[in-house]
Amino acid sequence: MDVTIRQATTDDTDRCGSVIYLAFKGIADRYQVPSFFPTQEFATEVIDSLIANPSVFGVVAESDSQIVGANFLDESDIIRKIGPTAVHPDFQSRKIGRKLMEALLERGREAVSIRLIQEASNTTSLSLYASVGFDVKEPAVLIGGKPKSKPDPTIEIRPLQESDLEECAALCKQVYGFERFQELQQAIEHFSPFVAVIQNRIIAYATATNFFGHGVAKNEADMQALLLGIAAAGDDPLSLIVPLCQASFFRWCLGEGFRVINTVNIMALGEYFEPQGCYFSSVAY
Known part of the structure; x- marks a missing residue:
């Protein structure tokens, strides 16, 4: 399967919102935890604000003109922030998440530090982030x-x-x-x-x-x-x-x-x- 990584545009908002919602819902359902994006409408609102923000650099993974993944790098301050990172459930385990991460790490290669929050129950994302260079600094809880x-x-x-x-x-x-x-x-x-x-x-x-x-x-x-x-x-x-x-x-x-x-x-x-x-x-x- 051929996958192209390109910069996200405002035309991608709805499709990215759908991917983010479905990806996070799949993880939440699998591990029986609440989703950070409980509705597709909420996910789309978040993506809309990210794409519209000139301090955020977003990328999408595209296959056969279909958006199958998305990732965002916030460059507002000296410490860069990555997320949300998501791959459509039907296209996971095909190294698309790695390609999305590598694109943003290349973009932020001069940054002093890059940070993200990883859901502890999602062992797949933990392995991915660790393999591209991230270290766990603090375990935390959402309360x-x-x-x-x-x-x-x-x-x-x-x-x-x-x-x-x-x-x-x-x-x-x-x-x-x-x-x-x-x-x-x-x-x-x-x-x-x-x-x-x-x-x-x-x-x-x-x-x-x-x-x-x-x-x-x-x-x-x-x-x-x-x-x-x-x-x-x-x-x-x-x-x-x-x-x-x-x-x-x-x-x-x-x-x-x-x-x-x-x-x-x-x-x-x-x-x-x-x-x-x-x-x-x-x-x-």
Whole structure:
């Protein structure tokens, strides 16, 4: 079977959405875990936003004019992010996933580091990512729920604003070792990011409290205050990807009523520094 790898275009949105939905549904059904893309409509919306984003480079695998796979590289910040990666269920085990990964790794060959999140139950993708150079850096869990405790009234929880970007970027650099400035800026446009503030000083932020967003704080208490405040501000449950190395924070989440939804691995190729402080990962890293 001849397969061509080419750059994704806006004309590919619907077909890519279908491939992403079916691929993730197949994995979810096989391992009896929830899918990251529960509906085709949601998958198509995500792909539409990725293809439309000039900071994202997407590729598709095409065979006989049919799109059979897709993959995306986010080049917004110094650390590149890969995903979602998917091959149509009818075309798996034909090394198409490897070709998609190799195309993006060639594109990002000058990057300091490339990161991704891998579903731990999917042993096939784990083997693929490891074989092309990625290392597992942290096991993590996707958790969901709404904390039971009330927020601290002495800590202000408010939406993240444009004027907060520099301070949030500095906090991110302190915790992660580098800035995620463009990701912060895009969060204002696409999500509902929040900050926790004491005496006009930002102590924690979250770009989103679903698995698309990440959050950082100098310590666990600041992160707890942020999440309690965000939860109190809305009705929707929160979902976070929590690295298991943060055992105390994970236990706090369980005590607050969060439940484990899925297990994942944070993987990296290239430079990696263990984050300091308290943090939760996005679906990219």
